[in-house]
Amino acid sequence: MPHVQGDRGDTEERPTVRIRDTRKLLTTAAVIMSGFLICTSFITTLLIPQDEFKAGGQANGRALAYLAHHYLGSVFGSVYDAATIGILWFAGASAMAGLLNLMPRYLPRYGMAPHWARAVRPMVLVFTLIGFLVTWIFDADVDAQGGAYAPGCWSS
Structure with a gap:
């Protein structure tokens, strides 16, 4: 978005055209991503057998x-x-x-x-170690880690 340019009449205080063009950019990106999500959901539902989506199936996740x-x-x-x-x-x-x-x-x-x-370098190490720790605690199970990051999505 910082690369979106406005017209000559735009000022720092009133970047009207820049705001309008940024809105167009974000809307276009949202429409494209929504289309991809709908298409992939539809295609995977049609082409993949239901058993493959279950836990342990090849298409799970x-x-x-x-x-x-x-x-x-x-x-x-x-x-x-x-x-x-x-x-x-x-x-x-x-x-x-x-x-x-x-x-x-x-x-x-x-x-x-x-x-x-x-201190940036020690913080990179701390965050990396936390990531490895979470991966180790949950045995690299994507579904279990998803539950850890989004507790409202725990499945029974």
């Missing part, structure tokens, strides 16, 4: 990867898996960057102003 391996071959499926891992890795790095920016800024609001929160 990885429906599109299952389809990639099943219909497009193991080479394409492996490339799809590698691309998914890369995307998740970059998402994790982005989340880490966000945490490193938020920690020193918001801890003082809660009466905590530790000097160690400004």
